[in-house]
Amino acid sequence: MSDLLRLATAGSVDDGKSTLVGRLLYDTKSVLADTLDAVHRASADRGLTTPDLSLLVDGLRSEREQGITIDVAYRYFATPKRSFVLADTPGHVQYTRNTVTGASTAQLGVLLVDARKGVIEQTRRHAAVLALLGVPRLVLAVNKIDLVDFDEVTFSRIAKEFTAHATALGYAEDAVVEIPVSALAGDNVVERSTRTPWYDGPTLLEHLESVPVDADAHDAPFRFPVQYVIRPRTPEHPDYRGYAGQVAAGTVRVGDEIAVLPAGLRSAVTGIDTADGPLQEAAAGQSVTLLLAHDLDISRGDLIATAAQPPTVTDEFEATVCWLSEKALTPGARVLVKHGTRTVQAIVTELRTRFDEQKLASTEAPDSLSLNEIGQVAVRTAEPIPVDDYTKDRRTGAFLVIDAADGSTLAAGLVGAPLPEVDGVDSCTEGGDAALPDTHALVSPGP
Amino acid sequence: MTTATALDTLGRLESEAIHIFREVAGEFDRPVILFSGGKDSTLLLHLAVKAFWPAPVPFPLLHVDTGHNFEEVIEFRDKVVAQHGLRLEVAKVQDYIDDGRLAERPDGTRNPLQTVPLLDAITNHKFDAVFGGGRRDEERARAKERIFSLRNAFGQWEPRRQRPELWNLYNGRHRPGEHVRVFPLSNWTELDVWHYIAREGIELPSIYYAHRREVYLRDGMWLAEGPWGGPRDGEEKVEKTVRYRTVGDGSCTGAVESDAADISAVIAEVAASRLTERGATRADDRLSEAAMEDRKREGYF
Ligand SMILES: Nc1nc2c(ncn2[C@@H]2O[C@H](COP(=O)(O)OP(=O)(O)OP(=O)(O)O)[C@@H](O)[C@H]2O)c(=O)[nH]1
Ligand SMILES: [Mg+2]
Numbered sequence: 001m002s003d004l005l006r007l008a009t010a011g012s013v014d015d016g017k018s019t020l021v022g023r024l025l026y027d028t029k030s031v032l033a034d035t036l037d038a039v040h041r042a043s044a045d046r047g048l049t050t051p052d053l054s055l056l057v058d059g060l061r062s063e064r065e066q067g068i069t070i071d072v073a074y075r076y077f078a079t080p081k082r083s084f085v086l087a088d089t090p091g092h093v094q095y096t097r098n099t100v101t102g103a104s105t106a107q108l109g110v111l112l113v114d115a116r117k118g119v120i121e122q123t124r125r126h127a128a129v130l131a132l133l134g135v136p137r138l139v140l141a142v143n144k145i146d147l148v149d150f151d152e153v154t155f156s157r158i159a160k161e162f163t164a165h166a167t168a169l170g171y172a173e174d175a176v177v178e179i180p181v182s183a184l185a186g187d188n189v190v191e192r193s194t195r196t197p198w199y200d201g202p203t204l205l206e207h208l209e210s211v212p213v214d215a216d217a218h219d220a221p222f223r224f225p226v227q228y229v230i231r232p233r234t235p236e237h238p239d240y241r242g243y244a245g246q247v248a249a250g251t252v253r254v255g256d257e258i259a260v261l262p263a264g265l266r267s268a269v270t271g272i273d274t275a276d277g278p279l280q281e282a283a284a285g286q287s288v289t290l291l292l293a294h295d296l297d298i299s300r301g302d303l304i305a306t307a308a309q310p311p312t313v314t315d316e317f318e319a320t321v322c323w324l325s326e327k328a329l330t331p332g333a334r335v336l337v338k339h340g341t342r343t344v345q346a347i348v349t350e351l352r353t354r355f356d357e358q359k360l361a362s363t364e365a366p367d368s369l370s371l372n373e374i375g376q377v378a379v380r381t382a383e384p385i386p387v388d389d390y391t392k393d394r395r396t397g398a399f400l401v402i403d404a405a406d407g408s409t410l411a412a413g414l415v416g417a418p419l420p421e422v423d424g425v426d427s428c429t430e431g432g433d434a435a436l437p438d439t440h441a442l443v444s445p446g447p
Numbered sequence: 448m449t450t451a452t453a454l455d456t457l458g459r460l461e462s463e464a465i466h467i468f469r470e471v472a473g474e475f476d477r478p479v480i481l482f483s484g485g486k487d488s489t490l491l492l493h494l495a496v497k498a499f500w501p502a503p504v505p506f507p508l509l510h511v512d513t514g515h516n517f518e519e520v521i522e523f524r525d526k527v528v529a530q531h532g533l534r535l536e537v538a539k540v541q542d543y544i545d546d547g548r549l550a551e552r553p554d555g556t557r558n559p560l561q562t563v564p565l566l567d568a569i570t571n572h573k574f575d576a577v578f579g580g581g582r583r584d585e586e587r588a589r590a591k592e593r594i595f596s597l598r599n600a601f602g603q604w605e606p607r608r609q610r611p612e613l614w615n616l617y618n619g620r621h622r623p624g625e626h627v628r629v630f631p632l633s634n635w636t637e638l639d640v641w642h643y644i645a646r647e648g649i650e651l652p653s654i655y656y657a658h659r660r661e662v663y664l665r666d667g668m669w670l671a672e673g674p675w676g677g678p679r680d681g682e683e684k685v686e687k688t689v690r691y692r693t694v695g696d697g698s699c700t701g702a703v704e705s706d707a708a709d710i711s712a713v714i715a716e717v718a719a720s721r722l723t724e725r726g727a728t729r730a731d732d733r734l735s736e737a738a739m740e741d742r743k744r745e746g747y748f
Contacts, residue, residue, distance in 0.1 A: 004456055033721040035587075059587030060606050061737040071609055073590045074583045076636050083456055085634065097611040104613040218453070227469040232502035240501060246466040246615075275500035285454050287465035287498070300473045324611050338616055341473065398614045407620025409610045 005213050006085045008072075008102040010130060011112035012122035013091035016143040018069050020112060020183035021088045022053025024205065027190035030077035031056060053183075057088045070095055072102040081209040091122060096372040097324035100129060100412055104398075107213055109135045110204070111162075115148045115180070118158045121358060124165060125372070128357035131169035132322060132374060132419055133412070134394050136214045138166060138176045139207060145196065146182040152198040155180045168360050170420040177211075179204055218283045221309035222250035222258070223388070223396045225340035226302045230289055242273055242289035243298055248340070248395040249388075250306065252290070253281040257307040260298055261386035266307060267292040284395075301342035303386045303396075311386040311396060318352070320376050320390075320418055321369065321401060321411040328370040329377075335410060339385050339399040348401075350378040355419060376417055390414035457643050461494065464631035466615065467594060468498035471576045471629055472505055474619045478576035478629075479569075481748065482508035482535070484524030485694040486651050487580030487632060490640055493649050494631060495578075496531065507534040509574070511565045513557040514541035515675040515697040523652040536572065538564035555676055558696040562746045566602040569626055576619065578629050579748045584636045585725055588740035594633045600624035602746030628748070637692075637724050638717055645710045657690045657708040668701030692717075692724040 009017040025031050031039075035056065042064070043051045057073045058064055069090040077084050087102030089095075103109060109130040113123050130138060140162045148154045159178035166176045179188055180196050181204060187193035190205045202210070230242040252258075256269045271291035272279040282288045290304060298304075305311060323329055329348060337346040354366035355374040362376075369375045390397030401411035454462060471478050480495060482488045495504045508528060528535045540560050543549035549560050569577060583590040593609055595617045610618055619627050632640070644651065662669040662685065663678040669689060675698035678684055689702035690713070707713040717724075 004459065032723045034723055057587065057590070059589075059591050059740070061740055062607070071591050071606060073587065074634065075590060076584055076634070098609075101611045101613060105615070227466070228473045228499075230499060230502050234501070234503075237501045244469050244498070246462060246469075273500075275497035283453070285459060285462055287462040287469070289500075338618065341470075395614065398616060400613060400616050400618055402618060402620060407618070407622065409613070409618050412611070412613045 003213055004083045004085065005108060005208060005211070006087075006106050007108040007110055007208065008087040008106035008135070009089055009110045009112065010099055010103065010126035011091055012114070012120055013068060015091060015112040015114045016183040017091060017112050018054035018057045018088055019052070020110070020141060020143065020181065020189065021075060021086055022056040023183045023186055023189045024086070025056055025075060025077055026053055027186055028077055028079055028205065068092055071098045079205070079209060084208065093122060093125070093372060096125070096129070099126060100133070100322055100324060103130055103133050103135055104412065106135045108137045108139065108208070108211060110139045110141055112141045112143045113158060113162070115142050115144045115154055115158065119161050119165065123162070125357045127165055127169060128355070128374065128419070129322065131171065132320065132414065134390065134418060136175065137211060138171060139204065140176060140178040141204060142178060142180045143183050145180040145187060146185055150180070150195045155199070177201065177207055179207065217249045217393065218251050220249040220284070220393055222252045222256070222306040223248040223311070223393065224252065224290065224304040226298060226300055226304060227341050228300055229298065241295070242291050243304065244289045245341070246287045247282050247284050249284050249393050251281055251283040258292070258304050259307045259310045260296060261303045261305055261310060262313045262384045263302070264313070265296050267294045267296060301340075303340055305386065311388045313384045313386045315381045315384040317379055317387055317415055318376065318417065319379050319399075320374065320414045320416070323369045323371060323373050323375070323411045325403070325408065325410040326371055327403070327410070328368040329411070330368045334404065336402040336404050337379065337381060337399050337413065338402055339387065340396060342385060343402070344385060345382040345404070347380050348377050349380050352376040352378060374419070387415045389416040390418045391416060457639065457646060460635050460639055461497070461643070463634065464494045465498040467617070467629060467631040468495050470617055471578070471619070472499070475576040475627070477572065477574050478506045478578065479509045479536070479572065479574045480506050480578040481511070481580065482524065483510055483694070484520040484527065484652055485580070486640060486644070486655060487582065489527065489649060489651060490644065491578060491580045491631060492527065492531070493647065504531065504533060506578070507536060509536045509538065509568055511561045511568070512537050512539045512541070513561060513696040514539065515557050515673060517652070517654055517694060517697055519654050520652045520694055536568060538568040540564055556696060556699045557675075558699055559742060559747070562602070562742070566746050569602065574626060575621065576627050576629050578631065580632050581630045581748055582632050582635050582637070585723070586739045588737065588743060592630065592633070594630050595619055596628040596630065597621055598626050598628055598746065602626070604743040604746070606740070638714070641710065641714045641717055645714060652694065654691045654694065656713065657688050657705045659686055660689050660702060661686050662689060662702055669704065670701055671697065673697045
């Protein structure tokens with residue numbers, strides 16, 4: 001079976017993300033006839049002469065009415081080389097939290113720009129979000145290249161400007177690839193364009209099929225959040241007691257010495273069970289049940305980790321948050337933190353910085369963080385929790401900030417400071433949105 | 448480093464589904480699995496069994512019965528429930544029609560009528576998490592739904608108010624009266640489902656495989672005669688070799704002409720098919736451009 005690449009689109013509203021996803025699906029023949037008929041019909045109803053491929057992904061009525069994406073659409077397709085999980089995210093700033101949703105699990109971000117506008121505010125914001133979330137690789141798709149007469153100079157200028165921004169965000173040069181495309185006409189998406197003879201890099205699909213996939217962290221120190229204790233108490237299994245979970249990082253083998261955190265208990269793995277029979281070892285991504293040598297008091301919320309390299313157990317830590325709620329964050333806020341399988345009460349004791357993703361600079365000690373803002377904070381939890389740095393482990397370094405009153409998710413939290421120290425870097429803005437205001441006003445933003 | 452334990456696509460999907468089942472078991476008080484005996488819900492139950500092995504599945508099952516059933520499916524449903532020693536609740540659309548709480552629709556289709564009995568069952572049993580077999584690849588409105596999908600006190604899906612769903616940290620918090628629909632198969636495609644059914648040797652109702660059946664053509668779909676009615680004037684009954692790609696309300700679920708009598712033939716057929724499973728077999732989805740979204744907003748699966 002071929003391997004899997006998870007990717008998410010990003011970029012400003014109307015840059016052509018959904019059209020590009022539709023084009024990828026269409027040109028790889030991943031769209032079935034009845035779905036295509038429906039798109040042809042809907043396009044004709046809207047007075048279009050060619051099918052609007054964004055209708056393949058914009059699945060909500062209000063999305064189709066307004067011609068914008070509001071929430072993430074997940075699509076699946078496969079070529080003989082690879083399977084793909086595609087998250088098409090909205091570009092509108094109001095829906096950034098949905099972009100964060102799509103990007104949180106992505107291994108590759110496809111960031112679009114409109115060749116006429118180049119790198120604009122939202123491009124920079126999304127690049128920062130992708131960098132923050134640790135999306136390891138980026139494609140810059142310079143879209144609507146048809147509208148700038150397939151001009152090489154325009155492409156190079158945008159590519160250069162973006163590379164500078166991505167590098168400042170911590171991306172290595174070989175982690176970013178720029179491709180001139182027309183999502184509408186299909187140039188360099190699946191088919192190589194004859195209208196960009198100056199471009200000799202890969203088409204988007206060629207790149208997606210060949211880009212290295214960062215595998216699950218099998219070599220990282222072993223981490224296993226306990227989800228559930230399995231105790232059948234049946235005649236066949238009167239004394240069975242197993243700890244069910246999914247290996248979050250690393251590999252575990254029968255015989256391994258482990259620590260149970262936050263309590264700090266020690267034991268050894270005596271068995272790794274699955275419904276299909278016992279295993280000798282299990283690695284990141286696998287759902288298994290662990291059996292231990294000692295009868296310990298372990299329940300949901302505990303973390304089983306390698307005794308050799310346990311995570312830090314602490315009730316005070318530094319974190320970066322991407323704030324996703326209309327209710328602003330202020331110092332002293334009482335929240336819930338969901339980390340692994342444990343939810344604890346917490347206080348955001350301090351707002352250290354607010355990150356300006358336009359200038360790539362930080363403001364010290366802001367009064368608040370509001371919707372879509374990124375900042376560094378200090379967190380104190382009611383009980384100690386075992387944390388890893390997000391840059392070391394995307395699974396055990398991540399947490400949710402939850403509103404204790406209404407249960408809503410307030411923020412994506414990342415232990416440590418995943419964004420590079422970029423104070424003092426000159427912003428590389430040029431032209432951009434000052435000249436071209438975001439004219440795509442929302443029709444009825446809704447309740 | 449060794450890749451001996453690296454998961455393939457099906458292994459990943461299975462592991463993800465098991466993780467979701469265990470999260471719900473750990474965080475909710477009264478979960479329930481929607482179980483009709485169809486292929487997606489049978490797969491769902493199979494994964495639940497694996498998630499808690501060697502303990503029994505810690506949830507009951509709920510079937511919202513339209514009364515327009517295929518006999519083979521109901522027999523299969525009852526057999527599987529008995530096999531696993533589980534409790535099955537049945538909410539019957541027929542009861543609602545009999546006592547006037549619901550009225551039969553002019554087109555005779557009962558799929559949209561399932562919503563009220565479903566919501567009543569959720570309220571009466573105080574279910575707080577409801578597992579469904581929905582997959583994002585089924586339909587473009589479904590492609591927008593979260594794995595943990597918060598429903599308000601009326602069971603409604605509010606697409607604009609969906610929570611961000613970050614990494615695999617699911618937020619199942621809800622207020623009294625609200626509940627969460629949970630979709631462990633979100634990331635499976637129809638082909639993944641069949642490959643996995645083959646790999647695991649999962650038994651399904653016989654109507655998923657080719658058989659002879661009397662059918663009649665309506666709106667481009669081969670429908671079977673049943674308690675819901677039969678051919679109208681001008682519709683002619685013919686015997687054909689068919690199978691079902693989806694199983695729902697008999698009045699609006701079409702059969703497809705097929706010789707695929709075993710699982711490998713079904714996989715080959717699905718892989719080569721130029722129609723989606725809903726497009727090929729569900730009249731209810733053809734009602735309008737947003738039929739599925741509208742039903743979900745009303746509290747449908
Ligand atoms: N000429 C031209 N038009 C394009 C191209 N790609 C997209 N468009 C048009 O740009 C408009 C917006 O496209 P979408 O795909 O909806 O943009 P989007 O980035 O998904 O927008 P949001 O999801 O709302 O942020 C549509 O009218 C498309 O037809 C392109 O390559 N060339
Ligand atoms: Mg879009």
